[in-house]
Amino acid sequence: MIQAYDPRTGEPVGEPVAETSDAEVDAIVAAAALAFGAWSAFGRRAEALEAVADALDARAGELAVIADTETALGGERLTGEVARATGQLRMFAAVLRGGGYADAVVTPAAGAAPELERINSPVGPVAVFAASNFPFAFSVAGGDTASALAAGCPVVVKAHEGHPVTSDLTAEIIAGALAAAGAPAGTFALVHGVQAGLRLLRHPAVAAAGFTGSTAGGLALARVCAARLP
Numbered sequence: 001m002i003q004a005y006d007p008r009t010g011e012p013v014g015e016p017v018a019e020t021s022d023a024e025v026d027a028i029v030a031a032a033a034l035a036f037g038a039w040s041a042f043g044r045r046a047e048a049l050e051a052v053a054d055a056l057d058a059r060a061g062e063l064a065v066i067a068d069t070e071t072a073l074g075g076e077r078l079t080g081e082v083a084r085a086t087g088q089l090r091m092f093a094a095v096l097r098g099g100g101y102a103d104a105v106v107t108p109a110a111g112a113a114p115e116l117e118r119i120n121s122p123v124g125p126v127a128v129f130a131a132s133n134f135p136f137a138f139s140v141a142g143g144d145t146a147s148a149l150a151a152g153c154p155v156v157v158k159a160h161e162g163h164p165v166t167s168d169l170t171a172e173i174i175a176g177a178l179a180a181a182g183a184p185a186g187t188f189a190l191v192h193g194v195q196a197g198l199r200l201l202r203h204p205a206v207a208a209a210g211f212t213g214s215t216a217g218g219l220a221l222a223r224v225c226a227a228r229l230p
Contacts (some may be wrong), residue, residue, distance in 0.1 A: 002164045002192055007072040014069075017164040017194030025200055031186030032125035032154035033205040038184040040122045040152030046093040048181035049150060053086035053093075055177035056170070057139055063169060067135045070163040078136070085136040088143045092150035101151070122152030124207030127200045129221065130160040130167065131212040139163070140170040140190060144210030148220045155207070158197035167192075202228060 001016035020028075042048070057064070064078035071078070084110065095101050107116040126148040128141035140157050148155045159167035161195060171190035178187050201209055201224050209225065211218055 002161050004070045004162065004164055014165040017168060017192055020191035020196040022195070022199055025191055025196050028156055028186075028191060029125060029200065029203045029205050032156055032189065033186075035154045035184040035186030036122070036124050036152075039136060039149075039187045041181040042152070042183065044182060045150060046096040046127045047153065048178055048183050049089045049093040049146065051181040052141070052153055052174050052177040053089040055173050056082060056086050059169075059173060063136070063166065066169060067166040070166055071133075071135055073133075073135070081134065085139075085141045085143075085146075088137070088146045089141070092146045096150055102164060104107055119157070119200075124153060126153045126155050126207055127197075127199060127203075127206050127209040128155055128157045129209065129211040129213065129217075130157055130159045132162045134212070135160075135163045135166050136170070138198070138212040140167050141174055141215060142212070144212070145174075145188075146224075148169075148208075148210065149188070156189045156200055156206070158200055159190055161191050161192075161194075164192060201225065204229070 001018055003016045004013040005011065006013050031205060039045075046090065051138065060079055060082040061081055064075050067073065067078045068075055079223065102117045102119050105117070107117040128144045130142070139160065145155050157167070159171075167190060171188070175188050179185075190195065200206060201221060209221065211221055
């Protein structure tokens with residue numbers, strides 16, 4: 001179980017959150033892999049990202065209050081951080097509408113050389129490791145999540161142990177908004193616990209990972225990635 005504590009008082013905050021089991025991680029990643037084809041081809045990803053942003057903005061006050069009990073970062077800072085996260089979602093929605101992100105290049109055939117085409121394509125399910133000191137902008141709803149979803153990749157977030165209740169509520173809002181926008185089941189999910197994060201990173205169906213945190217933490221995750229079977 002994961003228990004958050006108020007940094008100001010040392011008192012526990014809310015009910016303990018259960019760690020995600022190995023079987024649950026496997027099922028979540030399987031759902032993300034199944035959703036990949038439909039989400040990458042989903043023609044309303046921009047609208048879905050904006051729906052997530054709207055849903056988070058609508059509950060910004062509630063999110064800030066809960067996050068403050070777990071982080072002691074202050075209501076004003078946290079409310080502003082929710083806005084930063086939703087701004088990132090809307091920015092990526094605008095990038096999607098522009099179309100330039102695909103970076104499509106066509107080199108015409110010349111003599112014996114055939115025509116060559118290049119385009120950026122989504123890679124598959126992405127694991128996102130949330131930061132401790134940015135519970136919104138670099139966490140469950142942060143830039144890594146927004147960019148991966150925009151690119152057409154399902155996302156599985158590993159919540160930070162410092163704000164599990166905030167993470168759960170944020171994930172609930174995101175998942176609900178995506179479902180209401182028509183996104184396929186499995187497009188977004190959340191896991192808890194160090195072991196769950198390691199299993200997620202080692203899972204062969206996970207194609208990429210995003211991380212914001214310490215140098216030591218990043219190097220540890222890089223070693224796990226390097227040890228993956230090709």
